[in-house]
Amino acid sequence: MTNQYYRSIADLPREELFARGHRMCQGCAAALIMRWLTKAIGKDAIIVNATGCVEVTTTVYPYTAWKHPWIHVAFENAAAVASGVETAIKMLKKKGRIPKDKDIKIVVVAGDGGTYDIGLQALSGMLERYHDVMYVLYDNEAYMNTGIQRSGGTPLYAWTTTTPAGTVWRGERRPKKPITDIVAAHRIPYVATANPAYIVDMMNKFKKGLEIEGPTFIHVFSPCTPGWRIDTAKTIEVSRLAVLTAVWVNYEIENGEFRVTSPVPRRKHVRHYLKLQGRFRHMTEQEIEEFQKYIDKEVERINKLAGKEVIGPVVE
């Protein structure tokens, strides 16, 4: 169950497979995730990229930051195209055009808009058909590429341009859609959530997702400096605080077995996480307490799933 591919920073691969010079923002977590994802998948892989920040910023014509075979498709069909690529490779192997023992990985990279909202039916179809594809969702919690519009991944009370913060609207009214639960309900072999502040854990999850036969899904937290109104240097700090306040829980579900990979025995109040971000600036004390209550409920649910107390009580 707990086969670890990497134990510390010293074990991590050194070769860079994601070219420098891409146009992602200063301090962008998605760039960091792509850098580590390409290192995890190695050279024999085909990347299917849905429209989104990563697609727009890495391939500004006539430049590309990818060293892998890479295909850009629309928001809604990244998973469907990946299914086609996987089936085509299977057929080419059958016909002998590609050596049978050659292990070619197919990886989908999609943002939260392309997964939560627009690409959900294609994703569901891919999971149902049981294609051997790893789906990586980098979740920056809004349509950041087009100018911070809300998506299904936008958390409660977050300001976006389409959920403004005023006297009537207090930012986003609905909590985040539980996408990992939706995916896990398809009973696929591996579902995990990862966080860029915990790179070694994230790399182990990527590796596991690639090794396991069948569809796998990795949901990665990805702070966005312009969209979340955070300082460019605080990307990792915000990611880490998300775990320490239990706004984000790193877990994996392997063949139905639920396991929290970053337990937090003494968690912090969500205030510490919210105060770093300009998108939550309008929140009153009462609203922060309501947010904390929502998180408490989530923590209770996680603890129940894990069967023991993995996320402890609020201490500061």
Place this chain on the structure above:
Amino acid sequence: MAKSSRYVPPPSTGWRKLPIGAVIPWPGNSEEYKTGSWRTLRPVIDQERCIRCAICWMYCPDAAIIELKQEYTTKAGRKYDKTYVVNYDYCKGCGICANECPVKAIKMEPEVK
């Protein structure tokens, strides 16, 4: 994987000279585009204080911190077999490295004084 993807787009290509389908047959050629010009603050690593933990290297979104197999001996006599340097051609100056450094060996200095 072509290692030498040295490609400089000609000033006036014209559509006739583009590859068929406008594909980019030079993988990883974005390295020709130097993002270092975006920077207003430059990270400077103090090699004396650096403990070679590789955290800055790990968290750099632009892979602008390079790990060199170069020996370094501090004034206190401590020997290291690795040296971390910043690649200023690509560093966008976000400051994650300085924020995450556990011994505060990285300082963000203004580009223009």
